[in-house]
Amino acid sequence: MKHLIDPMDLSIEELDNILNLAQDIIDNKEKYSEVCKGKKLATLFFEPSTRTRLSFEAAMMELGGNVLGFSSASSSSSAKGESVGDTVKVVSCYADIIAMRHFKEGAPMLATMKSDVPIINAGDGGHNHPTQTLTDLLTIKREKGRLDHLVIGLCGDLMFGRTVHSLIKALSRYEGIEFVLISPDELKIPDYIRTEVIEKNNIPYREITSMEDVIGELDILYMTRVQRERFFNEADYIRLKDSYILDNSKLALAKSDLSILHPLPRVNEIAVEVDDDPRACYFRQALNGKFVRMALIMTLLGLEA
Amino acid sequence: MNIDSIQNGIVLDHIAAGKALQIYNDLQLDKLDCSVAIIKNVKSRKMGRKDILKIDQEIDINLDVLGYIDPDISVNIIKDGKLIEKKKIELPERLVGIKKCTNPRCITTTEQGIQHIFKLTDREKRIYRCIYCEADK
Numbered sequence: 333m334k335h336l337i338d339p340m341d342l343s344i345e346e347l348d349n350i351l352n353l354a355q356d357i358i359d360n361k362e363k364y365s366e367v368c369k370g371k372k373l374a375t376l377f378f379e380p381s382t383r384t385r386l387s388f389e390a391a392m393m394e395l396g397g398n399v400l401g402f403s404s405a406s407s408s409s410s411a412k413g414e415s416v417g418d419t420v421k422v423v424s425c426y427a428d429i430i431a432m433r434h435f436k437e438g439a440p441m442l443a444t445m446k447s448d449v450p451i452i453n454a455g456d457g458g459h460n461h462p463t464q465t466l467t468d469l470l471t472i473k474r475e476k477g478r479l480d481h482l483v484i485g486l487c488g489d490l491m492f493g494r495t496v497h498s499l500i501k502a503l504s505r506y507e508g509i510e511f512v513l514i515s516p517d518e519l520k521i522p523d524y525i526r527t528e529v530i531e532k533n534n535i536p537y538r539e540i541t542s543m544e545d546v547i548g549e550l551d552i553l554y555m556t557r558v559q560r561e562r563f564f565n566e567a568d569y570i571r572l573k574d575s576y577i578l579d580n581s582k583l584a585l586a587k588s589d590l591s592i593l594h595p596l597p598r599v600n601e602i603a604v605e606v607d608d609d610p611r612a613c614y615f616r617q618a619l620n621g622k623f624v625r626m627a628l629i630m631t632l633l634g635l636e637a
Numbered sequence: 638m639n640i641d642s643i644q645n646g647i648v649l650d651h652i653a654a655g656k657a658l659q660i661y662n663d664l665q666l667d668k669l670d671c672s673v674a675i676i677k678n679v680k681s682r683k684m685g686r687k688d689i690l691k692i693d694q695e696i697d698i699n700l701d702v703l704g705y706i707d708p709d710i711s712v713n714i715i716k717d718g719k720l721i722e723k724k725k726i727e728l729p730e731r732l733v734g735i736k737k738c739t740n741p742r743c744i745t746t747t748e749q750g751i752q753h754i755f756k757l758t759d760r761e762k763r764i765y766r767c768i769y770c771e772a773d774k
Contacts, residue, residue, distance in 0.1 A: 415748055436744040438769020442751065457742045459770055524766070524773060528758060 334632055335444045335451045339462040339502040346631075347502070351470050353627040354620070361394070363637045367630055368397030374427035375401035376419065377454070378410060379435040383596060383618060384454050384463070388431045391625035400427065405435075417446040424448045429633055431463075450632040458492035458559075464595050465498040466628060467621035472552060474620065475591040475613055481508030483549055487576050488514075488556035488601060490521040495595040496556060497525050504533045511537040512546050516575045518568070519558070543576055547586045553578070555594040555601055555614075579603035583611070593617055644718050646671070647698060649690040650711040654678055657688035660710075663702050663735070669694060701729040705736075705765075730757050732765055740772035 335341065342350070357364050373392040377385050380403065389399045402408045409419055416434065420443040423430060430447060432440050433454040440453035455461040473479055484503065486496050490513055500521070503509050511530060513521055520539060530537050540546060547553065558573045578592070583606060594602060594614040606612050630636070652660060657675050666673050671694035681687040695714075703710050704726045712724035732755040738745045745751050745767065755765035758773075766773050
């Protein structure tokens, strides 16, 4: 049985198949409207989420399937002290596939050891968020027509930003990738991502603190939010939350074909004025998230149109 | 200083000087009721100084623990006063129930009954990572 816990769980071939399937779903929506008829997706969200959970649920509904689940730990049995393992074991009796978000890192990995149905990691603390990575890859592929030979700037909270970690891992397998890591010193990427992913694959990278200095070199600018929920210390959050704000004046320094991505939700790191710029891809990216999750659900359930 | 030879048991030789007590604790040798000799700072041609542990009983040694601490340790099995086997140890691919993950964000800190498991991710640098959160040990 196949799960998706880490973006590296998928080979490049499997990844390409999912992205191609997602594109076919976009082009031929009717063909897929009953593929999951009679199937149930359980969304176990121990940590609140809007777009990821709704995206999963919309994806399953558009495939003709049904959804069940909960949207916070307080409305689940974990509030009564039930373990993650027991919750998953029970839910796997009711559903054909599980999408799980948890504030503790590694919870979905634990779930794979207890579940009788495929588990999709829908985000585990500051660790991984592989379906956001699939969304990001589909967006880059649709915007740029390729996943290789790109200069990719990642900006903001690179330490706790799980989407960043997952995206770096996934892109590190493609040729001609260069990373520009833009963050305050306190929020640099974790050592293990730098040494065991970027350096191990001999990928050129720079760690810098000024967005303006490099924005003109980038093909992709991946913005992230400084996440309040990842800080143990409120004072550190307040000090760092406004480190980078992308507005039209900074965007004026960028290439005309730059693609701006953001996993959303945004707070104020991208000024609203940027939304009208054709280089802003983040709302198209959110739409892509639904299609790629449709492709993933079909793949893990072994279904074809 | 002389320590009597053992008749039936195990001699852990070529332990890096100062590591014998850690091995004694990690292998839980304090729970044995046989004689155990901890010999520290023995002169060694190869190592300069080394530690030795002599266990006067045939027991099952957890080679993963030893391999994790130091894969260069020699494990000598003694029977009837003679060396009958030298066990080769190496860095284990996985550490199961040997070390605990210290990442406060890891699921292992809250889930009851979960087994702490680490996998070897860099043999050269001897880096192990928690299979759940990927924090290193």
